[in-house]
Amino acid sequence: MRKVANDTSFKTTNSDEYNDALNILNRYNIITSDFLIPVLAYSFTYNSQTNFNDNNFSFFKVRLANSGNALGLLSNKTNVNNKKTLANIPLAQYFKTDLEYKKFWDVGGNSVFGIRTFLGAIIPYDNSDIPFTKSYFAGGSNDIRAWQTYELGPGSRNTGLEFNVGSLKFLTSAEYRFDVVSKLKGALFIDAGNIWDITGSEFVDEESKFNNVSSLKDIAVGTGFGARLDFSFLILRLDVGFKTYEPYLTGNKWLKNYNFSNAVYNIGINYPF
Structure with missing residues (x-):
C-alpha cells in the first residue's frame, strides 16, 4: 500500500483508487501510532434527578479538553512526518469539546420517555494527528x-x-x-x-x-x-x-x-x- 501511495503514475491514471489507498494508509497510521496525550480538562455536570426512582429529570454535561498545549511549548523536535515529538513520541495537540443533554418524562404506568442529544468536536493544531482513541x-x-x-x-x-x-x-x-x-x-x-x-x-x-x-x-x-x-x-x-x-x-x-x-x-x- 505504501508503494501505491507513493506511485505518481498510479495517482495520475487512477485518482479515485489512489485517494482510497491514501485514505486507508492514513487511517492505518493513526490506528497503530503511538501518542503522548497530556490532557487538561474541565467538566461541568447538571443532574436534577433526586433519587434512583425519579423518572422526571434533566441532565446536562459539558467537557472541555486540551492536549499538548503546555508540553508543546517545551518541545522543538519533530519526526520525519513533521509531527512535534517529546521523548521521540508524537505529541497529540488538540482542543476537544463535548456537549450532552438528556431529558426524561414519567408518562405513567411505569413507562418512561427519554431523549438524548450529543454534539462533540475535536480540532488538532500544530500539524498534529488526532489519536484514534480520542x-x-x-x-x-x-x-x-x-x-x-x-x-x-x-x-x-x-x-x-x-x-x-x-x-x-x-x-x-x-x-x-x-x-x-x-x-x-x-x-x-x-x-x-x-x-x-x-x-x-x-x-x-x-x-x-x-x-x-x-x-x-x-x-x-x-x-x-x-x-x-x-x-x-x-x-x-x-x-x-x-x-x-x-x-x-x-x-x-x-x-x-x-x-x-x-x-x-x-x-x-x-x-x-
Whole structure:
C-alpha cells in the first residue's frame, strides 16, 4: 500500500483508487501510532434527578479538553512526518469539546420517555494527528443501534473499513420504555446521527467532510425495539436496530434495507442513555 501511495503514475491514471489507498494508509497510521496525550480538562455536570426512582429529570454535561498545549511549548523536535515529538513520541495537540443533554418524562404506568442529544468536536493544531482513541465513532449498543460500532460514516461514505472515525459527531435518540411482565421490560427507539471530518486533511474525501448545513443530509436514522431484564442492581438489554435512512446509498435511501437480515442485534448492560 505504501508503494501505491507513493506511485505518481498510479495517482495520475487512477485518482479515485489512489485517494482510497491514501485514505486507508492514513487511517492505518493513526490506528497503530503511538501518542503522548497530556490532557487538561474541565467538566461541568447538571443532574436534577433526586433519587434512583425519579423518572422526571434533566441532565446536562459539558467537557472541555486540551492536549499538548503546555508540553508543546517545551518541545522543538519533530519526526520525519513533521509531527512535534517529546521523548521521540508524537505529541497529540488538540482542543476537544463535548456537549450532552438528556431529558426524561414519567408518562405513567411505569413507562418512561427519554431523549438524548450529543454534539462533540475535536480540532488538532500544530500539524498534529488526532489519536484514534480520542476520535469519534458512530454505531454500537449505546449509539446508533442500527449500525455496528465504527461501521457508520464518516459523512455519506460507506468505506467498508473496520474502523471509521471522525472529528465531529452529532447524535440524538428518543426512547419509550414500558413494562411487559414482571422483570421484563420493553422499549421502542429511534436514533439519528453521524460523524464527519472537520480537520481539512488532504487524506479526507469530500463525502466525509462537514462543509455546511447541507451536510446534515448525511444524518443516518435507525429505529427499533428492545427487551430488558431489570434485576434492580443491573439491567440486561437486547436491542434490535433497523437501518431506516442510509445516507451513503444512491437513489432511494429510506427503508431500503429495513429487514431482519440487515438488522443489528445489540447486547448491553444497563440503559443506552
